[in-house]
Every structure is written in structure tokens, then in C-alpha cells.
Amino acid sequence: MTSPTCVFCNIVNGSAEARVVYEDPHSLAFLDRNPQSRGHLQLIPKTHYRWIYELPDMGGLFTTAQRIIRAIIPVLGADHVIVGSFGREIMHAHIWIVPQYGQGNRITEGTRVRGRGARDDVATLLRTAIKKEVFG
Numbered sequence: 001m002t003s004p005t006c007v008f009c010n011i012v013n014g015s016a017e018a019r020v021v022y023e024d025p026h027s028l029a030f031l032d033r034n035p036q037s038r039g040h041l042q043l044i045p046k047t048h049y050r051w052i053y054e055l056p057d058m059g060g061l062f063t064t065a066q067r068i069i070r071a072i073i074p075v076l077g078a079d080h081v082i083v084g085s086f087g088r089e090i091m092h093a094h095i096w097i098v099p100q101y102g103q104g105n106r107i108t109e110g111t112r113v114r115g116r117g118a119r120d121d122v123a124t125l126l127r128t129a130i131k132k133e134v135f136g
């Protein structure tokens, strides 16, 4: 089930562009359009659910998040990753995966990614690392 007005559903069905770094039969991960840090991802179920806790298998999506996070930390050189689910801006369940560099949770300007080329490079880096980690 998808919603035609939902931007995340449109990414799933290919009618909206995204830098996809991971895909399996149930979920999709892509670079956030306005990254709060280098490697900021959104992980979504392919089926439209308003809230993450409405998923038949919320734990499965978090297991996928964990595998993605373990794959990306070393290649990004991130200190740790913030994981969150808010769901107030996009009405399609999603998990924020936001790498952090340095002390605490403060997002510094230096870790932001500017420009199309730089974002493509990050997408390629993460896609390769995740493929290796998740699919061996």
C-alpha cells in the first residue's frame, strides 16, 4: 500500500529521486535531502505506515538499522550515530540515522555535506560499505 502524495512512497516507487544506499524487499535507506551531518540517512519501510510502531515488524526495521550503522561508522569515521524516529514532517514511518563526529550530539558545520558531487561520493561510499556488511 502506498500513498500517491507521500514523498517517501514516491521514492519507493521510483517517481521521486533519492540517493539510495540500501534496499531489501521490506525497506529502503537513502541519504537525507538536507543532511544534518555527513552520511545522514533515512531508513523507511517500503509499505506506507504513518507511525513506526504500526509496522508489523518494527524490530526488523531496527535490526536493519543496526546493520547499516555498523557498516557506515568505520567508513565515515564517525564517533557514533544518533537513531531516532519522530515522524512529524513526513507522514511515512522512518528512522533517522545521523552520524556524529566529535564530542556530544552537537552537529557542527564542518560535517555538513555541500554540493551534488560530494553527496554522490558519500552515497557511493555508504552503498559499498553496506553491501559488504549486509550481503557479505
Ligand SMILES: [Zn+2]
Binding pocket: 002, 003, 006, 007, 008, 009, 010, 047, 048, 049, 091, 092
Ligand atoms: Zn508513504
